[in-house]
Amino acid sequence: MTGGDAIRGTRVGSGPVVGEAERGESAPCKRIDYWCTNGHRVRPSFAADAEVPAEWECPRCGLPAGQDPDDPPAARRNEPFKSHLAYVQERRSEADSTAILDEALGRLRERRGR
Structure with a gap:
């Protein structure tokens, strides 16, 4: 039983003198x-x-x-989440989207033979 108590109260990495001499400058x-x-x-x-x-x-x-206490930087603008559809709607007008949809439907109907 004498060998079992030898490391009680110690932790990994600790030694008799912990500091500059052991870890360097x-x-x-x-x-x-x-x-x-x-x-x-x-x-x-x-x-x-x-x-x-x-x-x-x-x-x-x-x-x-x-670094300037009298003039700290302003908070960054927080943009809300936008879906893909929201970005598309920003780029295209209603007339453009209708024209693109009609063109895509026309090609689809040609492939199906209608």
Whole structure:
């Protein structure tokens, strides 16, 4: 029974000293502040030599956040779902659709021999 209790209370990856010596040096990083239109502040960290994006998504409300607290980016326009028929109706007038339907029905009737 002495061997069964040897690893009690430990977890995988833990050791007597967990830190810099075991994992190596951490990369230099910088924290950038972003603000959304609701006033939420987001502070993601980036590598010191990484290119910082102009906008970041706010994790609290989902709106875009910018680096200027006085002028945050505007919310993106949310387009409602459109069906295929709605897009077709935007492109064609009623007269066009009637002409196309008559042409298709004419070809179908020719194939059937009417």
